[in-house]
Amino acid sequence: MTLRWIFGDQLGPHFVSDTDDRLLMIESARVFARRRFHRQKAHLVLSAMRHRAAELGDRVDYVRADTYQQALNGIREPLTVCSPTTYAAEEFVRRQPRIDVLPARGFTTSREDFEEWAGRRGAKRLLMEDFYREARVRLGVLVDGSSPVGGQWNFDHDNRDAPPRAKTLGTPEPWWPEEDEIDEEVRADLDRWEREGQASFVGVDGPRRFAVTRSEALQALKRFIVDRLPDFGPYEDAMLSGDDWMAHSLLSAPLNLGLLDPLEVVDLAEAAYRSGDAPLASVEGFVRQLIGWRDYIWHLYWHFGPDYRRRNKLLAQRKIPSWFTDLDSAGEVEARCLSEVLRGVREHGWVHHIPRLMVLGNYAMQRGWNPVEVTDWFHRSFVDGYDWVMVPNVVGMSQYADGGALATKPYAAGGAYIDKMSDFCGDCRYNPKVRVGEDACPFTAGYWWFLDRNADRLRGNQRIARQLSARNRLSDLAELVTQEQERGSDTP
Ligand code: SF4
Helix, strand or coil, X not given: CCEEECCCCCCCHHHCCCCCCEEEEEEECHHHHHCCCEHHHHHHHHHHHHHHHHHHHHHEEEEEECCHHHHHHCCCCCEEEECCCCHHHHHHHHXXXXXXXXXXXXXXXXXXXXXXXXXXXXXXXXXHHHHHHHHHHHHCCCEECCEEHHHCCCCHHHHCCCCCCCCCCCCCCCCCCCCCHHXXXXXXXXXXXXHCCCCCCECCCCCCCCCCCHHHHHHHHHHHHHHHHHHHCCCCCCEECCECCCCCCCCHHHHHCCCCCHHHHXXXXXXXXXXXXXXXXXXXXXXXXXXHHHHHHHHHHHHXXXXXXXXXXXXXXXXXCHHHHCCCCHHHCCCHHHHHHHHHHHHHCCCCHHHHHHHHHHHHHHHCECHHHHHHHHHHHCCCCCHHHHHHHHHHHHCCCCXXXXXXXXXXXXXXXXXXXXXXXXHCCCECCCCCCCCECHHHHHHHHHHHHCHHHHCCCHHHHHHHHHHHCCCCHHHHHHHHHHHCCCCC
16 A cells, blocks of 8 residues: 655645545654754644644644655655655655655646746746746636736736825734634644753743634634725735734735645635735736745745855855844844834734835844745744745845845835835934935845845846946935944844
């Protein structure tokens, strides 16, 4: 008899065939002993695996072992497994003599289709927008034939509103789970591991905020589509200090656990548009995140190869400081945007894509923190962070450490962007308009310092040429550079 091994991020029904009578799951304690993960991330992954095992009952052998190899040493049957989501795990399963590795699942474009698309581009650079449009046509999503519904492919322009002048968006609450006895058991295990020194975590414990079963994930999905999707588009890039969730779906965690198939999510979003329950701009923005960005990032992880994670074209060598990584110094951080966003990560293990990219990642890049360390931190600290997500997102998108293979320009911005897209600056002790002096915003000054430091490396990039030449006209540039060199990675 053949056993189907399912990894902890392959928990949905689409990772198992009807003919798979017997299943294997391995809970490896060493994963949590090696690195300091967010407490809620460890809880989510273990809770999801144990819930799945409870659902499968007698069909599954649930093995608790120090390592995968130890667990496999006790198994005699041949195994099948869907291709895992990291280089390390893929190499591991391919080394095993009795494992048949099946194609990956859980994405909308196959690796073959992606590579065929990438190969067809010839000398043209890879662009998410082009990949996404082809995927829309191939999958028949938001298209009439080969034309986009509504006459345009991209509604980014409509989806960049500043937040309203209110404490919250006023969108109905997301779906929240109710914890059960499996969560209690996970909590007790994690407490014990910490007490006994087997693991150490960052961030605060629960309550659990994200779906861990298929049934919970479907409830979270339906609540989002019905109540929250209409507000998603216009405010998808906005940040409010009193509204941690805004109109975001919170589905990245269950999607990355493999509990939902991205196409079923997209189909429901499209149905909401076709029935007149959600505006096209919101639906397109959401669909773009799934069959566009999510798939694109997955494929680039494999396309760029295993060494991509170590790229460091901007030669950023500074060590990432503990006031940032340990998540317990947010109260000491005077820069209100950073303080608020770090609080969100500490409390939930989650903030949406703009605080990740334009506050945390932007600051790391401006300060010149080592991209390998920054990638590791994002992976450990976010409930939805996995190697395949974080390597391209952080190395390429957020830190520009690949020199522009993924993004067409560095996502660097000063305080003016944060001021426009959030309510953070009003109560901050810094002033987003000030570059030099006591009130100098560390993001505004950091932006010019970053450009100045990297001017030679960025020359030739037309998308940043105007800003590079504007820097030469700053009368206080030398003073600013000295100021920021002194500030360095100190708590701002
Ligand atoms: Fe952040 Fe600068 Fe605004 Fe303060 S003034 S919240 S440091 S962007």
